[in-house]
Amino acid sequence: MKIGLVVYGELDTQSGGFHYDRQLMAELRAAGETVEVIELPWRSYPRGLLDNVSRRLRRRLTGDYDVLLQDELAHPSLAWTNQRLSTPIVSIVHHLRASENRRLRPLYRAVERRYLRSVDGVVCNSSVTRDVVTDLGVDAERTVIAPPAGDRFDPVIADEQIDERAREEPLRVLFVGNITPRKGVDTLIDGLAAADGDAELTVVGTPVDERYVSGCHDRVAGHGLSERVTFTGGIDDASLAAAFREHHLLAVPSQYEGYGIVYLEGMGFGLPAVASRAGGATDIVTDGENGFLVDPGDVAAVADAITTLAADRDRLATMGQAARERYETQPDWTETAATVRGLLDSVVAADSG
DSSP: OEEEEEEESOTTOSSHHHHHHHHHHHHHHHTTOEEEEEEEOOOOHHHHHHGGGOHHHHHHHOSSOSEEEEEGGGHHHHTTGGGGOOSOEEEEESOOGGGTOSTTHHHHHHHHHHHHHTOSEEEESSHHHHHHHHHTTOOGGGEEEOOOOOOSSOOOOOHHHHHHHHTSSSOEEEEESOBSGGGTHHHHHHHHHHSSSOOEEEEESOBOOHHHHHHHHHHHHHTTOTTTEEEEESOOHHHHHHHHHHOSEEEEOOSOBSSOHHHHHHHHTTOOEEEESSBGGGGTOOBTTTEEEEOTTOHHHHHHHHHHHHHOHHHHHHHHHHHHHHHHTSOOHHHHHHHHHHHHHHHHHHHHO
16 A cells, blocks of 8 residues: 655654654554555645645645555645545544634634545544544544554663652652643643742653744743753753653643643653643543543643642652553554554555445
């Protein structure tokens, strides 16, 4: 089977969604499939919509492919373009844009509904994502849930090590992600300031929105936290693995997460997660057992989670061990790719029939 993998920008971009796409491509190739990457220019939303009248774009997508596998992130350029293509299409949905922007939600919802009507099958990374997709009119029988493995590091760590680390002072909190308003770094800083104790925070990630990043630095200074908050910028995988191993708690209180692969990566190191209740993290985090689920923007809930674990190191150790156990139950990439491959096979077979 020859597959055209369609993405916005460059596939080696550092984000959970692109990591998913890369791993899926590698597994499909390992299974004997041919995968050709089609990288589209990353557009503003209005400019992306204009791509739908581009003959050049249609020519790029018209090849001897058995199926096109499209990252839904590129939907602005594809919502109407797809209707002019004869190749069957499967979409990978990490999360829908309509789920994360209230002001423009009606526009995004209308365009994403149009896009999803143009595809023959949908790969969802979580049960929550599938619920959102089916709410836009996609037949559930045309969807599969194929969660990410989260095993980029797959560390070896024993319960005794998790327990020993939990006794160390002070509580060390870790944020990992691109620094944008959606990721909730401002909420995390305010929560740290409101928490009891002297917990420290390390913010790891590429500054994507410079104005927002500057505001976060101002927030740190305004709370008098300059000695307790460190911004590292983007770091390599070895340094990130070391950061996971050295911290006690992973906190990414996003406005919305389609899945939140970073929560699983932290759990591999025995880190409980402070995660967003909005989105797919509910498939990973069991509130009060292996982490805490918080509503977007809920500073008090973030502060309470930090205060609780800083004061109760037995509970921190127990939750860290539960987090590691949850990580170990996650399907690996081979299982995930097999699920996707099954959907691709069925879509291609239906088209041939």
